[in-house]
Amino acid sequence: MKKSEIINKRSLEDQAADLLRQDITNGDLTPGTRLIETALAKEYGLSRGTIRIALHQLGSEGLVTQVPYAGWSVSSLDDQDIWELYTLRATLEGMAARLAAGKICDQGISRLQLSFQRLLALCQGDDLQAITRADLDLHRTIIDLSGHKRLAQQYRLVENQFLAYIAAANRTFDPHLVGKSHQALVTAICNGDGELAEEEAVKNITGFEQLQEELTLHS
Amino acid sequence: MKKSEIINKRSLEDQAADLLRQDITNGDLTPGTRLIETALAKEYGLSRGTIRIALHQLGSEGLVTQVPYAGWSVSSLDDQDIWELYTLRATLEGMAARLAAGKICDQGISRLQLSFQRLLALCQGDDLQAITRADLDLHRTIIDLSGHKRLAQQYRLVENQFLAYIAAANRTFDPHLVGKSHQALVTAICNGDGELAEEEAVKNITGFEQLQEELTLHS
DNA sequence: TTGATACAATTGTCGATCAATCTGACAACT
DNA sequence: AGTTGTCAGATTGATCGACAATTGTATCAA
Known part of the structure; x- marks a missing residue:
C-alpha cells in the first residue's frame, strides 16, 4: 500500500468531480436535475472555475449534459x-x-x-x-x-x-x-x-x- | 444538412482543444513536448482559464499528460x-x-x-x-x-x-x-x-x- | 556523494467583472 | 388563436489579476 495513495493530494477539481459523480451514480441526483455552477460553487465552498472544470470532466464522461448558455443537467437516457x-x-x-x-x-x-x-x-x-x-x-x-x-x-x-x-x-x-x-x-x-x-x-x-x-x- | 451545424457556435474552449488535438494527431507536437498554459494562452490569444479547460479535455482523451504543479506534456506511449x-x-x-x-x-x-x-x-x-x-x-x-x-x-x-x-x-x-x-x-x-x-x-x-x-x- | 537551501517556473485556486445567450412572460400585431 | 416583438432575469462564456502550493533546478556546504 503506497503512502501516496493515503495522503490527500488530489486537486479540488478532481475531488469535486468525484463527489458529483458519486451523487449521480448513487441516484441522489436523478436525470434531468439542473446543475448551476454558482450554486455548486457555493455549496462546495469552491470557486466557479474549479466547479466548471469538474462539470466539463463529467460532461466528457457522459454523466451530465450541457446546453450552451442555458446550463448543465444530469443526462437522461432514452x-x-x-x-x-x-x-x-x-x-x-x-x-x-x-x-x-x-x-x-x-x-x-x-x-x-x-x-x-x-x-x-x-x-x-x-x-x-x-x-x-x-x-x-x-x-x-x-x-x-x-x-x-x-x-x-x-x-x-x-x-x-x-x-x-x-x-x-x-x-x-x-x-x-x-x-x-x-x-x-x-x-x-x-x-x-x-x-x-x-x-x-x-x-x-x-x-x-x-x-x-x-x-x-x-x- | 442542418443549418445549425454550419454556423460557428462552438465555444473557444472547444476550438482551442480542436486545434491542439489536430497538432498532436498530425505529429506537429511530438510526444514529450511540454505545454505551458500561459504560453498557449498568449499564442492562441485566449485566457488561461479557457486553455486550461481545453487541456483538461485533451487529458481525458489521453493525448496529454499532467503532472501536478509541474506541467502538461504530449503523452508518450510505451x-x-x-x-x-x-x-x-x-x-x-x-x-x-x-x-x-x-x-x-x-x-x-x-x-x-x-x-x-x-x-x-x-x-x-x-x-x-x-x-x-x-x-x-x-x-x-x-x-x-x-x-x-x-x-x-x-x-x-x-x-x-x-x-x-x-x-x-x-x-x-x-x-x-x-x-x-x-x-x-x-x-x-x-x-x-x-x-x-x-x-x-x-x-x-x-x-x-x-x-x-x-x-x-x-x- | 549527500544534504540543505534558495530561487524560478508552473500549475492550483480564488474572486470580480463583463459579454453573450437562453428562457419565460407579457404585450402587440395579424 | 397564433405569431411575433420586447423586455428582464438567470446562467454560462470568457477575461484578468492575484496569490498560494508545488515542482524542478541550480548552488553551496558538509
Whole structure:
C-alpha cells in the first residue's frame, strides 16, 4: 500500500468531480436535475472555475449534459442509449474476460474466487443493494485482471452511466439468478479458456438485456 | 444538412482543444513536448482559464499528460500502450463491423463502396499520407454505419492516440497490401454477414500488429 | 556523494467583472 | 388563436489579476 495513495493530494477539481459523480451514480441526483455552477460553487465552498472544470470532466464522461448558455443537467437516457450501454458493456466485458483468461495466474484465481464467493453468499439474502455492489466488484475484478488500462477506463465510463440509469430506474431482480449466472464465467477464466470466457461474459449481460425486455413489455 | 451545424457556435474552449488535438494527431507536437498554459494562452490569444479547460479535455482523451504543479506534456506511449491501442481498436472495430452488417441498407452499401473504391484508387499510387487518410475514412464509415454513438466516441479516443503514435513513429507500409486487406471486410458487411465481418475487421488490425512486431524485432 | 537551501517556473485556486445567450412572460400585431 | 416583438432575469462564456502550493533546478556546504 503506497503512502501516496493515503495522503490527500488530489486537486479540488478532481475531488469535486468525484463527489458529483458519486451523487449521480448513487441516484441522489436523478436525470434531468439542473446543475448551476454558482450554486455548486457555493455549496462546495469552491470557486466557479474549479466547479466548471469538474462539470466539463463529467460532461466528457457522459454523466451530465450541457446546453450552451442555458446550463448543465444530469443526462437522461432514452431507449437507444440503454441499448448502447448494454451492447458496449457486453463487448468490453467479453474482451476483458478473454484477456483475463489468457493471463490468469494463481493470485488472480484467488482474487476472482474470493469476489465470487462473496457475491454467492450475499445472494442467499435479499439485500439487493449489497448484491449489486458485490456484482460490480466481481466485474471490476475481471476488468482488472485483463491488465488493460484503457479497457478499464472505457469500461468505467460505461459502468457509471449504467449505474446512473439503474439507480434512477430503481429496478429489482431475483438474487438467486445473479449468483448462478456468473459461475460459468468464473470457471472459464480460471481454466484459462479465453474463447469460452468471452462467450459467457457476453451471454451474462445480454441475458439481462432479455430480462429487461420482458419487464418492459408489461408497461 | 442542418443549418445549425454550419454556423460557428462552438465555444473557444472547444476550438482551442480542436486545434491542439489536430497538432498532436498530425505529429506537429511530438510526444514529450511540454505545454505551458500561459504560453498557449498568449499564442492562441485566449485566457488561461479557457486553455486550461481545453487541456483538461485533451487529458481525458489521453493525448496529454499532467503532472501536478509541474506541467502538461504530449503523452508518450510505451510498448504496453501500443498493445492496448491495437487490441482495443480491434475489438471496437469488430463490434462496429458486426453491427454495421446487421443493419446494412442500400445507402450504406453505397457509402461503403465509395469509400473503399477511393482507397483502392489511391493505393495504385504512393502518396502514403493520402492513403492513410482514405484508410481512416473507410474505418470511420464502418463505425458510422454501426449507428452506435458511444462506440463511435470511444473509437475516436483510441484512433486519436493511435494517430499521434503513427505520426510520431513515421512508419511506412506497402500501399498494395492496404487495399486488398479490406476487400473481405467490405463484402462481408455488404452481405450482412455479421460474424464474418467482425472476424475480418479484427484480422485486419491484428495483421498490422504482427507486421509491427516483425519490424520491432530488428531494434 | 549527500544534504540543505534558495530561487524560478508552473500549475492550483480564488474572486470580480463583463459579454453573450437562453428562457419565460407579457404585450402587440395579424 | 397564433405569431411575433420586447423586455428582464438567470446562467454560462470568457477575461484578468492575484496569490498560494508545488515542482524542478541550480548552488553551496558538509
